[in-house]
Amino acid sequence: MILQGERTRSIVPTAEGTGARILDQRQLPWEVRWVELRTEDEAAVAIRDMWTRGAPMIGAVGGYGLAMAIAADPGDAAIQAAYARLNATRPTAINLKWALDQVAAAVRPLPLTDRAAAAFARAQAIVDEDERLCRSIGEHGLALLRDLHAKNPDRPLNILTHCNAGWLATVDYGTATAPIYLAHDAGLPLHVWVDETRPRNQGALLTAFELRNHGVPHTLIADNAGGLLMARGQVDAVIVGTDRVTANGDVCNKIGTYLKALAAHDTGVPFYVALPYTTFDAATPSGDAIPIEERSPAELTEITGATDHGLETVRLTQSDAYNPAFDVTPARLVTGYITERGVLDRLQTPF
Incomplete structure (x- = not known):
């Protein structure tokens, strides 16, 4: 990194x-x-x-x-x-x-x-x-990005990602970002749409920070803007990471991932999930069996940002809030899984 x-x-x-x-x-x-x-x-x-x-x-x-x-x-x-x-x-x-x-x-x-x-x-x-695995994910993903760019070679490739699946979330390279970093370093013209990823804003705070440090062109967008961009043809592929993929290929990731997958499916945009074998859970049959972490409502009702006086936290609402941290994207919505063994259309045991 x-x-x-x-x-x-x-x-x-x-x-x-x-x-x-x-x-x-x-x-x-x-x-x-x-x-x-x-x-x-x-x-x-x-x-x-x-x-x-x-x-x-x-x-x-x-x-x-x-x-x-x-x-x-x-x-x-x-x-x-x-x-x-x-x-x-x-x-x-x-x-x-x-x-x-x-x-x-x-x-x-x-x-x-x-x-x-x-x-x-x-x-x-x-x-x-983990560093070796992510590097290999990046190499296989780079070949995929080259193929995608060849379909529209006269403009930069537009990738949309959600949450932070970069080097901050791994030891180095990241999962979803590994192909992006290797593509950028190889001179492939690309641009990344960065979801803000409420409520913790990992996209706005972390993914954008990473891409900026690496010199990758990117633009921050509201979480709900992705569907519009896909419908307008301004997204060539969605690439996300994951916290767990079950035996049937269901994908558990940061809340909001499922909605991106639905929008991608409806608009014909390929939806890829990047993961190493350590994130594949062959012992869990489907996403229904994954425990979904529920985090503090304060992550929704408050927000922290930088001011002239340092970091400050302010309240956004006086209402109660419910804050599930993850959702599950069904395998049927996944175009492919970018792994250290290649880009696979399905996962199986052994991985």
């Missing part, structure tokens, strides 16, 4: 290798602030309170969080308790459970004295693998 003109990752180990440094996404785009996580509790707070977010990134932080817990107490009972606490922080994204399973499995057969080192090694391996 390119941040302030330099390449880095969204999560890096601390100098001694027993903790992790992450960007505090609550401060972006107004302030680039790195924070160090050194305990399981700090990792849990970072995930639960949205210091960090995005399914692969949650998994990476969760893996490190469990390693920190094992370093404090490598006993089986303590590991089980820490696993449960971390897994409960964000119930919808399947990558968290996957990463916790990976770290727990790595230490289970080992003597207590060897468990901490093995846990940190597995956590870092998860981080390294």
